[in-house]
Amino acid sequence: MKKVLIALDFDPTAQKVAEAGYFLAKAMNAEVTLIHVVADVTYYSDYSVLDTYPSTGIMGIQGMEAAHLFDNSLKDAMTRFLEKSKTHLGDKEIKTIVKEGDFGKIILKTAQEMKANVIVMGSHSRRWLENIIMGSVTEDVLRHTTIPLFIVPTKKK
Numbered sequence: 001m002k003k004v005l006i007a008l009d010f011d012p013t014a015q016k017v018a019e020a021g022y023f024l025a026k027a028m029n030a031e032v033t034l035i036h037v038v039a040d041v042t043y044y045s046d047y048s049v050l051d052t053y054p055s056t057g058i059m060g061i062q063g064m065e066a067a068h069l070f071d072n073s074l075k076d077a078m079t080r081f082l083e084k085s086k087t088h089l090g091d092k093e094i095k096t097i098v099k100e101g102d103f104g105k106i107i108l109k110t111a112q113e114m115k116a117n118v119i120v121m122g123s124h125s126r127r128w129l130e131n132i133i134m135g136s137v138t139e140d141v142l143r144h145t146t147i148p149l150f151i152v153p154t155k156k157k
Helices: 014-027 041-045 066-071 074-089 103-113 128-134 137-144
Strands: 003-007 031-038 095-100 118-122 149-152
Touching: 003 014, 003 103, 014 031, 014 074, 014 118, 014 149, 031 074, 031 103, 074 095, 095 103, 103 118, 103 137, 118 137, 137 149
Parallel strands: 003 031, 003 118, 031 095, 118 149
Antiparallel strands: none
């Protein structure tokens, strides 16, 4: 096991997923890559960013205001998000990737391209209705992967 791909969304639970994936990778002395997939601006509109992320922010994100998501490109905002995640984990060797497209397909394609040995993802769904109709991204990746998947439960207690 030499390469671990950690898929992060823009949910407050991303910190838990990043930390669990990072500790798994370090236990195996593996290279770490963080990925975020930008699919649709409406995905981010469900978050009232100023309310969702308190001043302490997730993984140190304090200035991630709604204005940033629209003044700059979404891809640039998510690149900053991953860089802050990398800083939070305290490892300058971590690679970051932001891609656009279908969440599950892009995660799987990237894992194959980089020859990842493990994909790390969280187990929550954004909207309960979306989960019933389409299934979660994690379930989609699980159904189609040939690469081991490490799922971090992120349900709130």
